[in-house]
C-alpha cells in the first residue's frame with residue numbers, strides 16, 4: 001500500500017510547513033487581501049496558521065501582503081481571535 005500523499009503548504013508568517021488542511025488560505029486581490037476559507041478564490045494565495053496568533057501579525061504578513069498587511073492582519077484577527085465580549 002502506498003503512503004497517502006498529504007499536500008503541504010508553508011505558512012507565510014512563520015514559514016513552517018504544515019498539511020494544507022491545517023492552514024488558512026489568504027489571497028491578494030485587486031481590492032486588497034481577503035481570507036479564503038474555501039481555498040478556491042483565484043489570485044496570489046498564501047497560507048497562515050489559524051491557530052498561531054503570532055502568524056496574524058502585520059509585520060509577519062508584510063512579506064506576502066505588502067501594503068495590505070495591516071488590513072489582512074485586522075481581518076485575520078477579526079475572524080480568528082476569540083471575541084472577548086462573547087462568552
Ligand SMILES: [Zn+2]
Nearest residue numbers: 011014049055
Ligand atoms: Zn504560521
